[in-house]
Amino acid sequence: MRIIFRVVMQVFFLASFCLAQDHDFSKVEIKVTRVAGSVYMLQGAGGNIGACVGEDGIVVVDDQYAPLAEKIQAALKGITDKPVRFIINTHYHLDHTGGNEFFQKQGPIIAHDNVRKRLEEGSAAGNGASMHVEHKPQPKGALPIITFDHEVTVHLNGEDIRALHFPAGHTDGDSVIYFPKANVVHMGDDFVTYGFPFIDVDGGGSIDGMISGVEGAIAQLPADVKVIPGHGPISNLDDVRAYVKMLKDTRAVVQDGLRKQMTLEQMKEKKVLDPWKKYSGDFVSEDAFLETLYNSLTGQKNSKFIKHN
Ligand SMILES: [Zn+2]
Numbered sequence: 517m518r519i520i521f522r523v524v525m526q527v528f529f530l531a532s533f534c535l536a537q538d539h540d541f542s543k544v545e546i547k548v549t550r551v552a553g554s555v556y557m558l559q560g561a562g563g564n565i566g567a568c569v570g571e572d573g574i575v576v577v578d579d580q581y582a583p584l585a586e587k588i589q590a591a592l593k594g595i596t597d598k599p600v601r602f603i604i605n606t607h608y609h610l611d612h613t614g615g616n617e618f619f620q621k622q623g624p625i626i627a628h629d630n631v632r633k634r635l636e637e638g639s640a641a642g643n644g645a646s647m648h649v650e651h652k653p654q655p656k657g658a659l660p661i662i663t664f665d666h667e668v669t670v671h672l673n674g675e676d677i678r679a680l681h682f683p684a685g686h687t688d689g690d691s692v693i694y695f696p697k698a699n700v701v702h703m704g705d706d707f708v709t710y711g712f713p714f715i716d717v718d719g720g721g722s723i724d725g726m727i728s729g730v731e732g733a734i735a736q737l738p739a740d741v742k743v744i745p746g747h748g749p750i751s752n753l754d755d756v757r758a759y760v761k762m763l764k765d766t767r768a769v770v771q772d773g774l775r776k777q778m779t780l781e782q783m784k785e786k787k788v789l790d791p792w793k794k795y796s797g798d799f800v801s802e803d804a805f806l807e808t809l810y811n812s813l814t815g816q817k818n819s820k821f822i823k824h825n
Contacts, residue, residue: 553698554639562611570673606704643812682729688720709748
C-alpha cells in the first residue's frame with residue numbers, strides 16, 4: 517500500500533510539475549484573460565503567465581514550458597503586435613522558466629540572483645522527503661541576463677512594474693511582481709490555489725519565509741488588488757489571507773509536535789494535519805505537506821547544500 521502510494525505521488529508530482537519530455541503539450545491551449553488595465557493572464561500548462569501590454573511593448577512574467585513557447589507567442593500576438601521587451605521570472609522552477617531561451621531572443625530576462633544561479637548550476641527541487649524533481653543545468657541563453665538582490669522596477673507602458681524579492685519562501689529566489697497602475701500583483705508560487713503549497717525546501721525555500729513573504733507582500737498592496745496566483749484562478753487578498761492563516765495554523769501544529777518531541781512518523785500516524793485535509797491535493801498531499809513543514813522547521817534537506825544567499 518505504501519509503495520503504491522509513493523508511486524502515485526510521484527506520478528502526480530511529475531504531472532503537475534512535469535519534465536518537458538514526459539508530457540504531451542500538443543493539446544495544451546493557451547487561455548488569455550484580461551485581469552485589469554494593461555495586465556493579462558495567460559494559462560496553458562505550468563505556472564500562470566502575466567503580461568503587461570501597452571504602447572512600449574510587452575513585459576512577460578514567467579514563460580511556462582519550452583514546448584509551449586510558440587503557442588504563448590501566438591497568444592501574445594493575439595493581444596498586440598508590439599514586441600516582447602522584458603521577461604521576469606518569479607523563480608527558477610521549470611514550469612515557470614521553460615520558455616526562457618525562446619523569449620530571451622526577443623528581450624532580456626530579469627530575475628533574482630538565485631534564479632540565475634540555480635538555472636545555471638542545476639538544482640534539486642523537493643520537500644526533503646517524498647517530493648523530488650531534478651532540474652538540469654540550463655544553457656546560457658536561458659539564464660537571466662539582468663539579476664537583482666532586493667528589487668527592481670521596469671518603467672514601461674506607463675506602469676512602474678516592481679519585482680520584489682522575499683527571501684526563502686517557495687524557493688530562495690522568489691519575486692512578487694506588482695503592477696501599481698493596473699492594481700494587479702503576480703505572486704509567483706508564494707501563493708497558489710491548488711491546496712497545500714509545494715515549498716522547495718531543497719531549493720532554499722521554507723515555511724517561515726513563505727509566511728513572512730506573503731505577509732510582507734500583503735502589507736504593501738492595496739486592499740482591492742487583483743491577485744494572479746502562481747497556479748490557479750484570479751484571486752483577491754482575502755483568499756491570500758485565508759491561505760496565510762492555513763500556513764500559520766499548520767506550522768503551529770507541527771511546532772507543537774516538535775516541542776513534544778514527536779517524530780515525523782508519529783505526527784503522520786496521529787494525522788495532525790487532518791483538520792486542514794480540504795487542502796490535501798493530488799500534487800501536495802497531507803503527508804507531503806507534513807514532511808515539508810517538519811523538514812523546514814528542523815532544517816532537514818535532501819540536496820547537497822549550495823549556498824545561494
Ligand atoms: Zn514553483
